[in-house]
Amino acid sequence: MTSLLRPKLSGGNSNRRSALPSREALYWIAPACAVIIFIFGYSIVNLITQSLRYDGDWVGFENFSIVISDPLFLVALRHNLFLLSAVPILVLIAFILAITLFETRRGMRFYRSAVFLPYILPIPVVAVIFGQIYQLNGVLNTFLSSIGLDFLIQDWLGDPDIALGTMGSVIIWKEVGFGVILMLAHLISLPTETYEAAKLDGAGFWRTHFVITRPAIKTTLIFYAVIESITMVSWVFNYVYVMSNGLGGPGNATMVSELYIYRMAFQNNAPELAAAASVFLFAITLILLVAFFKIQRRSISKTFRS
């Protein structure tokens, strides 16, 4: 089924088409580019100028030094880092589920849909459901005490030491299905000879998949890890906002950088500081992306180009 979107011919390079005039391309590209330049270009330029000003006056890097010495911003960043550290766990769970599903025939469609369902649920909905589940006298604790595991009962969302971990578990719960689907679709598209050879050699389940499958779907694993890393750094607002009623609590236990920026701009009325924090966040995202591809010794363009 993946063949649907793959090149039907190995072709597609542009040299053959060089006879066509290049100006015509502009008419096709211009409308989309106008929207993109207007929104992204305007925002990024405006954000940077705003981060260097206060009340319209040029203040150099003062906003940045204020933000970087704000303990709350550092706490927020540390929380994003903590969530980032969950990415390997997320990739591993998704990988194990994908290969398990791949080896399964009977009921595969049911299990696949079940695992994928959390991914299509709206985040506010997820946050509200888990809010009920994780409450002190909520569904999880009721369940634990009914099966005699009272010692495991925690104030999942109220205890500052574990609230962020609880939040992380909700994000994993929701995001894992996306990885499973990505990996599964890639697995199905692999030539079967690879596995048959391994099976003939008598390789077992884990050996087959960690030695053969893992490298074979490496691009998908990297793609998923990159997407999820970016999610953990800059897309967790929805979870935190809904589950902590917009406060990042208990205390500041679930404060993250997006919520910090949001509150700086719209509650503390300090858009300049929020702009400086946004520039930091943007820079971190870019560094993360570049670092990731450096580690993988792959260029960004190579992964994203067909």
Add this chain to the structure above:
Amino acid sequence: MKKNTARKLPIAATLRYTLLSFMAFMALAPVYVMVSGSFKTQKQFLDSPLSPPSGFNLGGYKSAWSDSFPTWLLNSFLIVTFSVILTLALASLAAWGFARFPFKGKESLLAIIVSLMVVPPVVLLIPLFKLGVTLSLISTLQIVVFIYMALMLPFSIYMLTNYFKSIPESIIESASIDGASTFQIFRIIVLPLSGAPIATLAVVNLLWAWNELLLALVFLQSNEKKTLMVGLTGFQSRYSLDIPTVMAGMSLATLPLVVAYLFGQRYFISGLTAGSTKGE
């Protein structure tokens, strides 16, 4: 090959199904809590949150629906419809431009557009809010549609460009010989061939736009303009003591997505892969 494994290693098969059943339970249990909770009374939910509802108590649905729910639903529907259709139109035009014509700086331009996929939306928030205030577009659906378009375009252009490049040259060539213009080729040949990726993008973008909270929260402040996600977020705190109503509202908000997913499932799953398995 699979039968063999199963016969030789029944333990392995048992382990597999145990793992899968556990995961399916983990995935479905919260959804079950939501749907069953929506049909319970407050007392039933608090007494036994996990037991099946004793009857179909529709009180939760009644009070959820009588709130501003229909208005929010309509707003979400309008925003999603317009932003997704416009995004697909502009993205397919641009992707055809990228796939069909060589021009200087094409690869760099495409790389820049693709890298915009990682810009955190919160970065756009402050400048666009100021702009929105200046143009008095706060609490209008237009500005949200426009921002959503910009955020959905990079991935859409990237995916469609990859797909259009894969259309065999011979098909396009034969049409050019017949004297078809570039636009005619696009409309008569390229678009009809691209049903699958366009359907995929429609579902992916629809899910994203329907679920987006941050931008909608900031830009849609008056209650009549809120989207479902913004409305429900406030809904939760307002009805925090009335769990069946909250669960009913959540179930209603999820339903359109499940329907969209079931319709687009075939394309959706294969389409999501296109972005990741390329570049080998």
